[in-house]
Amino acid sequence: MSKKHNFGAGPCILPQEVFAEAAKAVTNFNGLSILEISHRSPDFVAVMEEAQNLVKKALDVPNGYSVLFLQGGASLGFLITAMNMAGKNKKAAYVDTGAWSSKAIKEAKNAGLEVDVIASSEDQNFNYIPKNINADNGYDYVHFTSNNTIFGTQFKTFPKFDIPVVCDMSSDIFSREINVADFDIIYAGAQKNLGPAGSTLYIVKDSILGQSSIDIPTYLDLKTHQSKGSMFNTPPVFPIYTAMLNLRHLMKNGGVSAIADKNEAKAKLLYNEIDSNPLFSGTTAIEDRSNMNVTFVLTVDSKQEEFDKLWNEAGIIGLKGHRSVGGYRASMYNALDTDSVQVLVDVMKSL
Amino acid sequence: MSKKHNFGAGPCILPQEVFAEAAKAVTNFNGLSILEISHRSPDFVAVMEEAQNLVKKALDVPNGYSVLFLQGGASLGFLITAMNMAGKNKKAAYVDTGAWSSKAIKEAKNAGLEVDVIASSEDQNFNYIPKNINADNGYDYVHFTSNNTIFGTQFKTFPKFDIPVVCDMSSDIFSREINVADFDIIYAGAQKNLGPAGSTLYIVKDSILGQSSIDIPTYLDLKTHQSKGSMFNTPPVFPIYTAMLNLRHLMKNGGVSAIADKNEAKAKLLYNEIDSNPLFSGTTAIEDRSNMNVTFVLTVDSKQEEFDKLWNEAGIIGLKGHRSVGGYRASMYNALDTDSVQVLVDVMKSL
Numbered sequence: 001m002s003k004k005h006n007f008g009a010g011p012c013i014l015p016q017e018v019f020a021e022a023a024k025a026v027t028n029f030n031g032l033s034i035l036e037i038s039h040r041s042p043d044f045v046a047v048m049e050e051a052q053n054l055v056k057k058a059l060d061v062p063n064g065y066s067v068l069f070l071q072g073g074a075s076l077g078f079l080i081t082a083m084n085m086a087g088k089n090k091k092a093a094y095v096d097t098g099a100w101s102s103k104a105i106k107e108a109k110n111a112g113l114e115v116d117v118i119a120s121s122e123d124q125n126f127n128y129i130p131k132n133i134n135a136d137n138g139y140d141y142v143h144f145t146s147n148n149t150i151f152g153t154q155f156k157t158f159p160k161f162d163i164p165v166v167c168d169m170s171s172d173i174f175s176r177e178i179n180v181a182d183f184d185i186i187y188a189g190a191q192k193n194l195g196p197a198g199s200t201l202y203i204v205k206d207s208i209l210g211q212s213s214i215d216i217p218t219y220l221d222l223k224t225h226q227s228k229g230s231m232f233n234t235p236p237v238f239p240i241y242t243a244m245l246n247l248r249h250l251m252k253n254g255g256v257s258a259i260a261d262k263n264e265a266k267a268k269l270l271y272n273e274i275d276s277n278p279l280f281s282g283t284t285a286i287e288d289r290s291n292m293n294v295t296f297v298l299t300v301d302s303k304q305e306e307f308d309k310l311w312n313e314a315g316i317i318g319l320k321g322h323r324s325v326g327g328y329r330a331s332m333y334n335a336l337d338t339d340s341v342q343v344l345v346d347v348m349k350s351l
Numbered sequence: 352m353s354k355k356h357n358f359g360a361g362p363c364i365l366p367q368e369v370f371a372e373a374a375k376a377v378t379n380f381n382g383l384s385i386l387e388i389s390h391r392s393p394d395f396v397a398v399m400e401e402a403q404n405l406v407k408k409a410l411d412v413p414n415g416y417s418v419l420f421l422q423g424g425a426s427l428g429f430l431i432t433a434m435n436m437a438g439k440n441k442k443a444a445y446v447d448t449g450a451w452s453s454k455a456i457k458e459a460k461n462a463g464l465e466v467d468v469i470a471s472s473e474d475q476n477f478n479y480i481p482k483n484i485n486a487d488n489g490y491d492y493v494h495f496t497s498n499n500t501i502f503g504t505q506f507k508t509f510p511k512f513d514i515p516v517v518c519d520m521s522s523d524i525f526s527r528e529i530n531v532a533d534f535d536i537i538y539a540g541a542q543k544n545l546g547p548a549g550s551t552l553y554i555v556k557d558s559i560l561g562q563s564s565i566d567i568p569t570y571l572d573l574k575t576h577q578s579k580g581s582m583f584n585t586p587p588v589f590p591i592y593t594a595m596l597n598l599r600h601l602m603k604n605g606g607v608s609a610i611a612d613k614n615e616a617k618a619k620l621l622y623n624e625i626d627s628n629p630l631f632s633g634t635t636a637i638e639d640r641s642n643m644n645v646t647f648v649l650t651v652d653s654k655q656e657e658f659d660k661l662w663n664e665a666g667i668i669g670l671k672g673h674r675s676v677g678g679y680r681a682s683m684y685n686a687l688d689t690d691s692v693q694v695l696v697d698v699m700k701s702l
Contacts (some may be wrong), residue, residue, distance in 0.1 A: 004382060004383060006383065006387055006581070007388045008387070008388075008398070009389070010389070011386065011387060011388060011389060011390060011585065011588055012387055012389075013387045014386060014387060018379060019377055019378050019384040019386060019387075022377050022386065023374045023375070023377035023378045024374070026370055026372060026373050026374035026377060027370050027374045029362075031355060032355060032357065032668075033365070033366060033370040035361060035362065035370060035373065035547040035593065036357055036359070036363055036364045036365055036370075036547075037362060038359045038361070038362060038363075039362060039548065071422035071423045071424070071427070071549070071587075072422045072423050072427070072570060073422070073584045073585055075569070075570050075583065075584035075586075076422070076423070076570045078569075078570075079568045079569070079570060094634075095512060103569075106552070106569065107568055107569060107570075110566065110569065111568065165552075180464070185502040189584075189585060191585055196386040196392065196586045196588065196589055197551045197586065197587055197588045197589070198422070198550075198587030198588070198589065198590055199549075215461065215463040216432075217430045217458055217462065218429075218454075218457065218458060218461065219423060219427040219429075219430060219458075220430075221428050232426065232547045233424045233426035233540075234361070234362065234424055234540060234542055235548065236422075236548055236549030236587060236590065237362055237548045237549070238547055238548070238549065238589060238590065239546065239549055239587065239590075241591065242386065317383075318389065
């Protein structure tokens, strides 16, 4: 079977070594299957602690923050973050960069908050990142999405605010260095650069816990999970174990700074081809281009059939664009090799 | 390595064949890892549909019900079920058989409902199942827990009600035949008889969807998931895949009626030893004894060290009782072989 080049938007490629080790643990993890061990067993408690410590190490998480692995994806996180950050004004500022931000806004309203969209790129189908964003002090917090998988945009630098900041980093966490101290909650569905689908990472400033102005049901209260070391109820054992393996792999290979360099090089390789090949055109503002999700279209419609045939034959999968944008989307998460990007570029050149 | 006999309360033993096949899929599932495939891919859509259909087949689910795989465990289910079942009276009846029921009651209150505990066995540390339970028509619904993993009690027959019924079957679903038509929502954390930790099963009567008297945030509304075929957001791909494998295994081996016979025989074997061996004593009312979680104590404290040594040497794991009850707990889920129960019985005889 020839090699596949997985450009899927998520769940997506992880390192082959992680797949191999995870598979092994399904049949034998200290004499049992990882799937049949108790989450209260010393073996799994050690996994949970190592996973939490690796997150702290990878992102240089300062003291005063907790790392939690919950469930429900960012979709539940939209609600959880709003409920936990609701302050005395019950009023929040959201930046709308499309799709996920829009859903986050909806859930903040469902949590009972008044929401102001303080910046939006909806006027151009979310093909850029709003600049010069101001959130005055009337808001309990400000929320934004670091990278938009659908529209292919990414905050290349993060805006600074004087109020608490919540960020959905589902699709680019661990792809580049960040300053955790700038955030009150960072949350991320695991299924891009962290691990398989089924767990959701929260990095939470401890001082915000228990401060909400609304009554939060038990599971949705981050304090519940923080006070139990992320073991309030049975955690998703295998997804967390595999995330731990993936974090080990990341740290063994130079950590986030090394992978950021690799991601930058991969992005440059593909965007250069898009910009220099007259048959292709990027769909986003150049300065806001995502290193994770590269969206582009053919400039000559009649070439579509041939292009689709060529990349399929090259073993490329997951290149179809989201229906909101059309065209193509090359998702290039941490585990995608530069060689795979080169295969795509070669196909584009050969068209 | 000698064989382990896993009596753990959950996450817990699953069939060895399921572990083997799940492990294989982690390295190769139609040419990719099951961990890197898109949840929107035809391959995974087929897995989800097969899993849903196998649940329907195994439990003879009638038309008009939907099968959903969500996240968050029963702990989030306590809230989800209350929110979805809230009717015009915003008043619910709960049967309290301890631990999980008590938590369910707390979340129904957190959902804004008035809760009446219409029956409880708290007066005897939950060592029996309340009988002759009546729920009058002033309630929106009645909720009970079919099996209590901690106290070792189980509803051997289900009470009948004239109002909608919600049941947490986390620890005994698929262990015995049930009449789904008697319930409006059945929910269950997967990590006993269904699959590994990380997914939560809901079997929902479609006619209750969208009928709640309260505004439900998007993820917590079962209608959200039902309208999207349980693919509202990225589902926990691997836990669902493995649950599907386990359901295939169940159906290939005679389905629920066959496993119910096996579970009955295993329970008889162990309870017979507890009742005939003067060194042991069961902790629950005889008529309410769980076939899944057998709780017992030593009658002679001085024998503890020897007994613990013997069962450890025999390869038995997970036998320690929950701190609320003390003593021992032998969890005997579907995948635990009768041979393993015999090993435990032999150890008890040899004491």
